[in-house]
Ligand SMILES: Cc1ncc(C[n+]2csc(CCOP(=O)(O)OP(=O)(O)O)c2C)c(N)n1
């Protein structure tokens with residue numbers, strides 16, 4: 001029988017600590033598959049976040065660095081400047097990237113630092129028990145917004161891709177989702193494109209991945225994927241917001 005699937009070489013053969021139905025595992029696999037396919041196994045350097053993916057360095061079978069909360073883009077900047085031929089990527093949640101690390105990511109993008117950010121948007125601070133994140137939707141209940149996020153009190157959710165795409169330093173900006181197989185495939189294409197943009201030396205690239213947190217959303221894994229599709233995608237539209245100029249502008253993925 002032909003073999004149709006196997007563990008990517010760039011992913012260690014150990015079980016994830018993630019909750020059942022968590023999409024962090026899917027995204028890890030996609031990143032590892034792309035590293036394998038681009039034959040960057042010996043070149044990849046991951047920068048792990050603070051958050052549920054804090055142990056990412058235990059899963060990716062490549063060199064890795066653990067950054068303080070939000071500081072992954074600053075750490076990646078240093079690594080990539082010293083080792084410009086490496087494939088450097090950060091892997092960050094929305095609390096990490098869009099709250100405590102806002103300054104780091106905005107300025108790394110504005111400087112056009114030549115690394116890739118994999119941005120996991122699950123609309124919540126997951127690891128610490130489900131507090132409101134900058135990406136929490138209006139009306140969404142969290143432990144710190146028990147009656148739902150209120151625009152007057154809590155402000156509006158931040159669309160990071162739209163914000164970063166207008167900066168001159170960004171080369172590739174895309175938002176994808178992993179709520180069904182077709183979108184998982186599109187997510188992989190976007191991650192590959194971001195890595196290719198980096199390896200071509202074109203500048204800062206980011207792929208935002210709409211992700212599910214069944215545990216803190218209080219939903220079953222299946223319900224969480226449906227909630228993501230029905231509630232997150234209308235506010236966070238999928239697509240490529242910026243591609244390198246020579247590729248002729250944005251298009252939907
Ligand atoms: C400076 C600092 N402040 C707060 C924390 C506590 N902390 C650890 S993980 C986390 C939330 C991470 O949420 P997110 O980045 O959205 O990742 P997720 O857990 O959702 O994957 C926080 C606030 C910390 N470790 N360091």
Ligand code: SF4
Nearest residue numbers: 018019022052126213
């Ligand atoms: S708490 Fe949420 S984001 Fe964290 S591992 Fe569990 S399901 Fe995933």
